[in-house]
Amino acid sequence: MNYTDTDPSNPATWSLFFAAWVLVTVSTLGSLFFSEVMGVPVCVLCWYQRIAMYPLVLILAIGLLPFDPKVLRYSAAFTGLGWLIALFHVLLVAGIIPESARPCVQGIPCSETHIALLGFLNIPTLSLLTFTAIGILLFYANRMESS
Amino acid sequence: MNKKTIFISVTGILLLAFVLAAAIYKNFQGASGGRNQSVVERQSAPVKGPDEAKVTIVEFFDPACGTCADFYPLVKQLIDQYPGKVRVMMRYAPLHTGSDEVVKMLEAAHLQGKFFPALELLFNNQQRWIVNHVSQPTRARGILNGMALDHEKMATDMNSPDVSQAVQQDVADGQALNVKATPDFFVNGKPLPSFGYQQLSQLVKNAVEDSY
Numbered sequence: 001m002n003y004t005d006t007d008p009s010n011p012a013t014w015s016l017f018f019a020a021w022v023l024v025t026v027s028t029l030g031s032l033f034f035s036e037v038m039g040v041p042v043c044v045l046c047w048y049q050r051i052a053m054y055p056l057v058l059i060l061a062i063g064l065l066p067f068d069p070k071v072l073r074y075s076a077a078f079t080g081l082g083w084l085i086a087l088f089h090v091l092l093v094a095g096i097i098p099e100s101a102r103p104c105v106q107g108i109p110c111s112e113t114h115i116a117l118l119g120f121l122n123i124p125t126l127s128l129l130t131f132t133a134i135g136i137l138l139f140y141a142n143r144m145e146s147s
Numbered sequence: 148m149n150k151k152t153i154f155i156s157v158t159g160i161l162l163l164a165f166v167l168a169a170a171i172y173k174n175f176q177g178a179s180g181g182r183n184q185s186v187v188e189r190q191s192a193p194v195k196g197p198d199e200a201k202v203t204i205v206e207f208f209d210p211a212c213g214t215c216a217d218f219y220p221l222v223k224q225l226i227d228q229y230p231g232k233v234r235v236m237m238r239y240a241p242l243h244t245g246s247d248e249v250v251k252m253l254e255a256a257h258l259q260g261k262f263f264p265a266l267e268l269l270f271n272n273q274q275r276w277i278v279n280h281v282s283q284p285t286r287a288r289g290i291l292n293g294m295a296l297d298h299e300k301m302a303t304d305m306n307s308p309d310v311s312q313a314v315q316q317d318v319a320d321g322q323a324l325n326v327k328a329t330p331d332f333f334v335n336g337k338p339l340p341s342f343g344y345q346q347l348s349q350l351v352k353n354a355v356e357d358s359y
Contacts, residue, residue: 014150018150018153018154022157022161025158025161026161029161029162029164029165032165033165033168033169033172037168037169037172037173038172039325039327039328040327041327041328061154064150064154065150065151065154067150
């Protein structure tokens with residue numbers, strides 16, 4: 001295979017993208033662990049967040065080897081969408097968004113949470129934190145690359 | 148170390164961690180098997196098969212669940228396969244929207260000794276009373292109206308505290324046993340190692356060998 005290692009203008013940029021990739025991969029495997037190994041039911045909103053999260057594993061990987069700065073555009077769109085859905089989900093669980101705005105009808109209510117790490121970290125909160133962290137990493141990667 | 152090597156090693160480490168964690172978790176779950184019999188069984192729940200059978204399959208089911216309908220003949224077959232040795236106890240897990248009303252009808256039919264005919268009627272006509280995975284209690288009632296039942300008594304029983312208490316007990320025990328999908332089986336208190344007819348049949352075979 002003809003593999004050329006193009007370098008970003010700033011070497012730290014690659015590391016930031018790589019860190020973002022590690023984060024999405026750990027989150028993807030983590031969410032699969034919850035649903036497939038532990039058997040936690042997956043609600044509709046969780047699926048929407050998965051739809052935004054899972055492609056990032058491949059998109060970021062392809063952008064890393066060889067390095068392609070355009071990966072930022074593609075991954076930012078997924079991250080932004082995922083972040084918005086995660087925020088909605090967190091507000092719903094917290095009860096800030098009213099019952100009537102609830103999009104989940106089939107058997108598994110989205111306002112119900114199953115896992116509480118350290119007493120307060122439920123899955124929607126983890127998701128929001130992860131999307132936020134990816135956003136921050138991508139933001140700094142962009143700043144370094146353009147400066 | 149070049150970037151490609153870093154990338155591939157990290158991928159390998161993450162996948163390995165996932166597989167290991169899954170194996171450890173499954174192992175841990177398996178060790179905690181053999182549940183409290185008083186949570187798994189409810190004395191007054193509908194039972195098919197002889198009372199003196201030493202092997203009890205407890206099935207948590209939703210009348211609106213397609214897989215439950217598919218499993219029903221297979222479970223009956225297990226009872227016939229070990230005559231006098233195996234019985235099945237049916238417990239309600241109304242996970243579909245609207246099913247909570249339908250299981251009350253089944254419990255009311257059970258009070259008249261007609262649980263299994265009512266269940267078979269509902270299972271065989273699922274497409275007539277379930278729309279987009281949502282149970283339509285009025286339609287289910289319409290189907291049950293065709294049965295030879297004391298319908299007046301059924302209407303009263305459906306809303307009686309005894310019936311809703313039986314259903315609530317099943318729902319509470321289902322939650323305690325971590326029933327998140329239907330059908331879910333327990334054979335003499337033991338959960339299936341993984342879902343499937345083969346696994347159920349094996350678990351029943353082992354239980355029969357242990358008990359007789």
